[in-house]
Amino acid sequence: MTALGDTMDQMRSIFLVGFMGAGKSSVGAAVARKLGLRFVDLDDEIQARFDATIPEIFERHGEPAFRSAEREELARFADLDDVVVATGGGAFCSEGNREIIRRRGALSVFLDLPWPALRRRLARDNRDRPKYADADQAEQLFDERLPDYRRASFIVTLDGAESSEEVAVRVVEELEEASCVT
Numbered sequence: 001m002t003a004l005g006d007t008m009d010q011m012r013s014i015f016l017v018g019f020m021g022a023g024k025s026s027v028g029a030a031v032a033r034k035l036g037l038r039f040v041d042l043d044d045e046i047q048a049r050f051d052a053t054i055p056e057i058f059e060r061h062g063e064p065a066f067r068s069a070e071r072e073e074l075a076r077f078a079d080l081d082d083v084v085v086a087t088g089g090g091a092f093c094s095e096g097n098r099e100i101i102r103r104r105g106a107l108s109v110f111l112d113l114p115w116p117a118l119r120r121r122l123a124r125d126n127r128d129r130p131k132y133a134d135a136d137q138a139e140q141l142f143d144e145r146l147p148d149y150r151r152a153s154f155i156v157t158l159d160g161a162e163s164s165e166e167v168a169v170r171v172v173e174e175l176e177e178a179s180c181v182t
């Protein structure tokens with residue numbers, strides 16, 4: 001039986017994956033609303049756990065501590081069947097994390113925006129992002145990560161001009177077409 005066959009007629013948790021600036025959090029909240037599910041932002045859970053912001057966690061504890069908390073939070077929500085989870089841009093780039101999502105039967109959805117659209121968004125957004133130094137460094141990181149994102153169970157191809165609401169509609173349509181949600 002195929003992976004999709006396995007998921008038919010059952011609700012599974014849904015992980016939105018993709019690069020920084022792809023809109024995972026706002027789209028995730030809209031998808032959750034449409035499906036009547038709970039929305040979880042993985043970065044918020046990690047920040048609550050450390051009682052610190054993401055840049056503070058990187059600075060005080062280092063990236064490995066951040067990644068290990070990220071994995072634990074991801075595993076906690078992969079076990080549930082009623083959540084839409086927005087992941088941070090690095091979460092799906094670990095084979096271990098992808099394996100947790102797969103093994104527990106959760107679904108992954110890649111929000112696939114072209115680099116120029118992401119670059120524009122990241123340049124406009126002045127949030128402090130430890131993994132973003134400048135456009136050239138970020139483009140290299142994006143190129144490195146793209147093959148990982150493409151391993152998601154669903155790929156939603158976007159041009160970056162869509163609203164979060166429009167993207168959420170596309171995500172739900174994809175899941176419905178595959179009978180992953182009803």
Ligand code: S3P
Nearest residue numbers: 019020043054088089090130131
């Ligand atoms: C990261 C992306 C961030 C956050 C952390 C690391 C990354 O999330 O998890 O700063 O490695 O790309 P967003 O993708 O929501 O910005």
